Amino acid sequence: MGLNAQQVLSGNRRVLAKLLTHVENENPAIQPVLDELFQHTGQAHVIGITGSPGTGKSTLVSALVSAYRQREQTVAVVAVDPTSPFSGGAVLGDRIRMSEHAGDRGVFIRSMATRGNPGGLSRAAQQATWVLDAAGYDIVLVETVGAGQSEVDIVRAAHTTLVLEAPGLGDGVQSIKGGILEIADVLVVNKADRPGAINTVRTLKAMLELGHPTKITYSGHHRPLEAEAPVDAPRHDMWIPPVIETVATEQKGLDELLEAIKNHRKYLATVQHGSTHSDELLIALFHRQLQQTLLARFLDAVPEDAINELILQIRNRDISPQQAAQRILAAYKHT
Numbered sequence: 001m002g003l004n005a006q007q008v009l010s011g012n013r014r015v016l017a018k019l020l021t022h023v024e025n026e027n028p029a030i031q032p033v034l035d036e037l038f039q040h041t042g043q044a045h046v047i048g049i050t051g052s053p054g055t056g057k058s059t060l061v062s063a064l065v066s067a068y069r070q071r072e073q074t075v076a077v078v079a080v081d082p083t084s085p086f087s088g089g090a091v092l093g094d095r096i097r098m099s100e101h102a103g104d105r106g107v108f109i110r111s112m113a114t115r116g117n118p119g120g121l122s123r124a125a126q127q128a129t130w131v132l133d134a135a136g137y138d139i140v141l142v143e144t145v146g147a148g149q150s151e152v153d154i155v156r157a158a159h160t161t162l163v164l165e166a167p168g169l170g171d172g173v174q175s176i177k178g179g180i181l182e183i184a185d186v187l188v189v190n191k192a193d194r195p196g197a198i199n200t201v202r203t204l205k206a207m208l209e210l211g212h213p214t215k216i217t218y219s220g221h222h223r224p225l226e227a228e229a230p231v232d233a234p235r236h237d238m239w240i241p242p243v244i245e246t247v248a249t250e251q252k253g254l255d256e257l258l259e260a261i262k263n264h265r266k267y268l269a270t271v272q273h274g275s276t277h278s279d280e281l282l283i284a285l286f287h288r289q290l291q292q293t294l295l296a297r298f299l300d301a302v303p304e305d306a307i308n309e310l311i312l313q314i315r316n317r318d319i320s321p322q323q324a325a326q327r328i329l330a331a332y333k334h335t
Contacts, residue, residue: 005036008135013108016135023131024112024124034127037134044076044133045265048158050144050183055164056190060248061143065101067254068139074106075139076132080125081111108137126157126285155183156284160264162257164188165204167196181207184241186260192245192253204243239267302332 003022007015022030047064049057061077068075101107112125125142132140144154155161163184181187187208189200242260246253299307310324319327 003030003033005033005040005134008033008037008131009040011136013105016108016131017110019131020110020112020128023127026124034131037131040134041130042133044129044137044140045160045261046129046133046140046142046158047261048142048144048154048161049164050154050161051164051166051188052169054169055166056248057143057164060162060164060188060190060246061141062100063246063248063251063254064141064257065107066251067258069101069104069106071258073138074136075108075141076135076137077107077109077141077143078125078128078132079109079111079143080145081113108132108135126153129157156281156288159268159281160185160261162186162188162261164190165200166191167194167200185239185264186257187241187243188257189243189245190248193247193250197245201243201245208241208243239264298332302328306331 003015003019008019019030019033023034049061049064051057058079061079065075065077101109110128112128129140129142142154142158161183163181163186165187166189181204187204189197189204191197192201242263244253244257244260246257248254306328310319310328313319314321314324
């Protein structure tokens with residue numbers, strides 16, 4: 001295969017691209033390289049960009065790349081696109097949509113397919129973020145597929161999550177469905193030059209007010225609270241997502257957005273109790289990897305006929321999926 005960690009660490013972009021291809025294809029042969037690279041992670045700030053189709057995610061990502069490059073920071077982009085039913089690759093080509101950055105050695109852009117993942121993010125994309133971190137990029141932007149309300153996996157891969165809304169895309173109540181509003185560290189109203197932008201901003205702020213930690217006991221993404229705080233005693237260690245208006249096509253609002261991202265990074269560095277958000281992401285990744293490994297080993301040890309028999313019984317409605325799981329675990333509990 002001819003790939004090694006030192007080539008990536010030395011800035012060899014061709015080797016980095018090949019390694020990411022193996023990551024996307026889940027090639028087990030590269031695991032030693034990934035293990036070595038992991039020791040060099042923890043420096044990049046990973047920013048997730050998510051939201052419904054039509055909100056201008058790719059345009060905003062391109063604008064963010066330009067803004068960070070103007071500040072002399074290197075940027076990597078992982079653009080997660082729908083999967084082609086024929087090739088298994090990414091259908092869309094964000095590298096084409098961000099072609100203005102093609103000649104910039106301080107920018108690395110990679111499209112990846114979801115591979116059927118319903119949460120808007122492939123497993124490979126999550127691994128790719130820390131490969132790019134190890135490669136020395138200051139900022140890693142992860143643009144999710146635009147699946148809408150199911151697109152919440154990004155919170156497990158990013159330090160700061162931007163949730164995009166845009167005027168004229170339907171009822172504002174849609175924003176609070178499926179956990180989309182709850183995962184936001186920064187809410188971005190893009191295309192803010194369009195009619196209705198003021199109403200969109202007002203709606204988002206009203207939703208945030210309804211979920212303010214001084215009014216409810218909150219145990220979500222931003223900060224777990226042990227007890228309900230009095231209405232007249234706001235908690236200063238609770239991150240309240242700001243609502244930022246942008247017009248990405250005209251680079252408007254980018255300074256305010258970068259400042260909000262910077263403030264959230266400072267927040268993560270100062271108020272996490274006992275561990276950083278980066279630690280939490282790594283622990284979550286460990287748990288998912290453990291689940292996948294244990295499941296794979298269990299299925300390898302169980303006869304295929306036993307699995308097929310249970311599947312047949314489920315299809316015939318003789319037993320429920322839960323019953324099937326309990327039966328096979330009981331039968332092979334020592335496996």
